[in-house]
Amino acid sequence: MQQIDYIKEIAKYGLENDQEKLLFTLNELIEHSKQTKKVNFALQLQSILKDAIRQQQTNGIVKIGSPKHILREEDREVSDFILEKLTSDYRFPNLVCSEAVHAELAYFIEEHRSIELLRQYDLPVSNKVLFYGPSGCGKTLAAYVLAGELEKMMIVINLGAIVSSKLGETSKNLAKIFRRAATEDCIVFMDEFDTLGKIRDYSQDHGEMKRVVNTILQLFDYLPQSSIVIAATNQKDMIDDALLRRFDLSVKLELPDEAHINELINKTLASSTFTFDNETKAQKVIKDSLGLSYYTIQKTLLTAIKRSLFSKYDGQHKSQKIQTAVWADLINQERRTLLEAS
Ligand SMILES: Nc1ncnc2c1ncn2[C@@H]1O[C@H](COP(=O)(O)OP(=O)(O)OP(=O)(O)O)[C@@H](O)[C@H]1O
Numbered sequence: 123m124q125q126i127d128y129i130k131e132i133a134k135y136g137l138e139n140d141q142e143k144l145l146f147t148l149n150e151l152i153e154h155s156k157q158t159k160k161v162n163f164a165l166q167l168q169s170i171l172k173d174a175i176r177q178q179q180t181n182g183i184v185k186i187g188s189p190k191h192i193l194r195e196e197d198r199e200v201s202d203f204i205l206e207k208l209t210s211d212y213r214f215p216n217l218v219c220s221e222a223v224h225a226e227l228a229y230f231i232e233e234h235r236s237i238e239l240l241r242q243y244d245l246p247v248s249n250k251v252l253f254y255g256p257s258g259c260g261k262t263l264a265a266y267v268l269a270g271e272l273e274k275m276m277i278v279i280n281l282g283a284i285v286s287s288k289l290g291e292t293s294k295n296l297a298k299i300f301r302r303a304a305t306e307d308c309i310v311f312m313d314e315f316d317t318l319g320k321i322r323d324y325s326q327d328h329g330e331m332k333r334v335v336n337t338i339l340q341l342f343d344y345l346p347q348s349s350i351v352i353a354a355t356n357q358k359d360m361i362d363d364a365l366l367r368r369f370d371l372s373v374k375l376e377l378p379d380e381a382h383i384n385e386l387i388n389k390t391l392a393s394s395t396f397t398f399d400n401e402t403k404a405q406k407v408i409k410d411s412l413g414l415s416y417y418t419i420q421k422t423l424l425t426a427i428k429r430s431l432f433s434k435y436d437g438q439h440k441s442q443k444i445q446t447a448v449w450a451d452l453i454n455q456e457r458r459t460l461l462e463a464s
């Protein structure tokens with residue numbers, strides 16, 4: 123379904139007062155938005171949804187969801203700012219990147235594995251990482267790789283909710299999340315970190331905006347050595363300089379070169395039996411993909427695989443060949459879109 127179809131369904135169920143279907147569709151739209159990389163929009167929808175559910179629970183009119191979702195009073199405000207708490211299965215091989223980036227990340231991991239050694243010599247531990255660079259080049263993925271490699275839980279902070287919230291208790295709640303992360307030995311992940319810069323536009327209350335940024339500065343400054351904070355942004359210039367200076371490690375994830383595209387394609391196809399029907403042409407398409415993101419290249423390849431499957435499916439056996447021409451067309455479309463946007 124497209125975004126527009128979800129909106130039509132939401133309007134329909136809203137007008138019909140069908141809460142159950144409305145919530146179901148809204149959740150689907152949130153998922154769809156995440157997958158189509160409208161993460162800020164997804165975060166804001168999620169926070170509207172949470173607000174509404176909390177309102178209804180306290181009003182006691184309609185109960186939504188199972189009782190186990192009802193949190194203890196003191197946790198409720200905090201939970202509004204937590205998008206999810208997860209463990210990650212991602213590891214280094216999932217991330218295609220330059221050797222320099224790989225080495226930086228490997229050192230960071232090493233520091234946390236050898237934290238006792240560093241302590242013995244009174245050496246500081248790097249624990250605040252910023253990933254930046256163009257969209258679809260693995261910033262969010264890199265955060266998951268760190269969590270996976272370090273085998274730590276990760277709390278994903280809902281910055282969208284912070285921006286769209288009434289802000290009153292924001293600083294206090296952020297401090298609570300950081301405390302909780304420290305006691306539970308979790309990584310704090312602030313994805314779409316530039317959202318913080320947008321508080322300026324949303325909030326009437328400039329004083330409160332400054333308080334939120336100051337709170338984060340303080341939380342960073344007093345972060346226990348064993349705690350880890352990861353932030354990611356594709357708009358580094360939106361972030362306050364004082365915040366940028368606090369990061370021990372700033373890692374730029376860039377658009378892929380030809381070798382990286384080849385690696386991405388090989389990894390994407392590795393666990394399948396799909397191969398290109400024309401290897402020479404595939405290499406040409408790879409060259410044509412320069413300038414596009416990992417995300418776009420992978421997405422078009424998967425679409426080409428699906429379309430090749432459909433066109434050759436004879437009900438008996440599925441074709442294992444990718445129609446390279448289909449992929450070439452999709453890549454060309456993406457290049458045109460990119461040109462139009464620039
Ligand atoms: N460097 C990479 N190596 C392997 N896969 C990648 C890489 N970058 C992106 N991908 C693929 O694209 C998907 C989206 O990437 P990701 O969400 O990490 O991008 P991002 O840099 O966070 O983009 P945005 O700035 O839009 O949030 C990943 O889940 C993965 O499938």
Ligand SMILES: [Mg+2]
Pocket residue numbers: 261262263313314354
């Ligand atoms: Mg991201």
